[in-house]
Amino acid sequence: MSHKEYIYLTPMPVRIWHWLNALGIVTLCITGLQIRFPEYVNIFGTYKSAITLHNTAGIVVSISYGLWLFYYMFVAGTLAKLYVPNLEDLKSGIFRQAFFYFFNYFLGRPNPHHSTPDNKFNPMQKAAYLMIMLVLLPLVILTGILLMNVSPLRELILIVGGIKVLVSAHFLIACCFFAFLFVHIYLATLGHSPFAHFKPMWDGWEEVEDHH
Template sequence: MAIRRVRIFTLFERFWHWSQMFLIVVLMITGFGLHGFHHLLTFEQAVTLHTLAAFSLLLLWAFSIFWLFTTRNWRHFIPTVKGMWQVLRFYSFGIFQGEHHPYRKAYWRKHNPLQALAYLMLKIVLFPLIWVSGLIYLFYFLWRDIPHATQILDSVALIHTGAAFTILVFVMIHIYMLTTGHSFKEHVMPMITGFDDVDLSPEEEAYLLKDEPGVIR
């Protein structure tokens, strides 16, 4: 087994990540403004930006879902318990003892088990929750005449706001996690250059060197 610099994030993934980050920041700021937590923007500006950002994000997700399934990259997010305990133990104790992170990225497992589970939950629970509730919210005037519409809107708003708070918590932990390990920069760079240290099997190394020389340094 050899640790090599391998391109684990393709150009599309990096584009996806950073544009998603930007859109989520916009949605957070405008969304909490609409909720009345701040008045940095007028309500009209906030609604316009929030809606535009939401539709852009939906489009981005449409592309990313297509990409995940056509490139088989969805397999990175299959949940596993293998190694989970070590990762949990590291963040709870080992990190304070100056231990190194127990997880080594593999070519077909670029996330540690905790990461994979967290991202999976984000993808299949939290994101659908916020965009389904958001679309129902946005198109309220199409269904306002059904019985109990106000109560339903009340619940939709509750779910939408609740999901927003949860995503904010995720973002906070996500950013904090970047500071663990070697350095903040080392965690961020792979999402910019695409390259990170990956534990390759001799076969993978040989394959990449021969057939995908641009992916390995």
């Protein structure tokens, strides 16, 4: 007989941050496309309105990132435990998980990782989220702040290599976010049902897979 068991995986502050951040990043990507390629993309009317929306979304993403960091570091205190891969993850866990996504998943074999509130990410998620949340997001925010304040922060901009270096770095990181979005959404659908991993991002609770 099968019975459904649920675990509380995603606390409310993380859920609010996640969807606000997702909306912000998607807005940044689309407005960014118009700002970078105005001759091909015109979704938000004038060039100026695309820039205004881009800057506003950037500020929303930056503030919510600060709150996310504060929450995981000082309220939940689980940033290192959840987001930093351990030696075992790096030596074999990442490869086992990749093998599941590329091969075993299509044979209907079970996911080698079982989420618990103390270990909710598989080794690939840990590596990807660590890179996104603690390297790329802070970098895109910093380069964005510099680009929004070119004249007052002139000296700092020269130290990091000038405006061209800054614009290129900001654009390259944005491309990483673009690529991440597609992979992230696709991999999120590979639970025991296509929306199994979406449910805890909505109400916090994930259904535990029945292995019997």
